[in-house]
């Protein structure tokens with residue numbers, strides 16, 4: 426069987442209109458802490474409840490590189506009496522909010538690819554959190570896009586969901602089960618973040634990204650990136666974990682317990698994941714006969730600036746500049762699977778034909794995905 430060559434022919438990015446700076450976040454968090462410590466003063470005095478420590482905007486930027494994040498709802502997150510977004514559930518007859526933001530990114534990606542909904546064979550919704558168990562959000566996206574044929578399915582590989590989705594799309598096109606696929610990452614991370622936990626309340630932001638992939642011999646867009654190879658790796662770890670799930674109601678702790686939201690051992694993640702990612706990129710490009718010095722760009726997952734600097738340095742053998750390894754987490758924070766796709770979307774058009782780069786994600790699982798691309802048009 427002849428394997429089709431596959432290109433990324435268009436990407437899309439939808440950014441929420443509301444944003445929260447580190448300073449705004451720290452002010453509301455510290456007010457929450459003040460109220461908590463005042464309310465439980467007696468219990469804290471008796472050693473029954475722990476006093477909470479304050480957060481600090483300068484610490485957040487220094488520890489992570491994050492300056493602000495976009496969110497779907499700022500009011501609820503910053504309300505010291507609430508500390509999570511207002512995102513009311515919609516009726517079964519209305520489009521869900523996750524499908525809505527997915528469609529915004531898909532439409533832009535289709536436009537950039539010079540494609541219409543009718544060209545699509547499949548929609549893959551790949552992200553960290555699905556709004557519901559079923560029907561798959563992807564099938565809803567397919568419906569509200571107005572696709573009259575084809576299929577959709579959801580996949581969750583946490584922060585690596587986008588690259589895992591890209592491999593699934595590439596494989597489907599290479600082997601002929603699809604000609605044109607969109608992978609979409611509607612990340613509503615504000616819903617899984619514990620905004621009252623000082624160690625992580627600053628980490629995440631909301632966004633939606635999409636990537637259209639198709640057979641190279643069909644593609645007509647003015648910006649095409651041939652996929653030279655994809656590689657995935659997983660290795661079990663509980664250092665990034667969220668125990669939310671359908672069995673929560675069967676346990677007395679219930680859905681409201683702290684472990685039903687994102688939590689991590691940040692330092693361990695840092696130490697364990699960075700070498701794995703650098704090794705994967707080096708072995709992946711090595712197998713494709715690409716020398717590190719020939720990589721024009723690394724569109725890395727955007728979780729922590731120091732992590733990205735360390736990975737890029739290990740790959741290149743010297744520090745990378747921000748043109749070689751673009752940074753978007755200062756503006757967007759960690760948008761889970763969407764981070765490397767935002768970086769690619771915003772920072773690929775300047776590269777010439779023949780330029781080569783790697784889109785690389787990493788996160789819970791642990792999971793690592795690398796997609797090596799070369800600009801062909």
Ligand SMILES: CC(C)(COP(=O)(O)OP(=O)(O)OC[C@H]1O[C@@H](n2cnc3c(N)ncnc32)[C@H](O)[C@@H]1OP(=O)(O)O)[C@@H](O)C(=O)NCCC(=O)NCCS
Nearest residue numbers: 479480481484488489584623624691692694695728729788
């Ligand atoms: C989360 C992360 C930014 C924390 O940075 P860090 O330098 O490891 O910071 P630590 O958690 O060790 O905290 C250092 C100190 O600052 C304090 N601190 C934590 N959060 C704080 C905040 N918001 N404001 C002020 N101080 C804070 C800690 O309590 C600790 O105090 P101590 O030394 O007295 O114990 C960092 O570990 C990280 O990004 N790791 C990788 C995570 C990642 O990429 N995960 C992938 C998710 S997809």
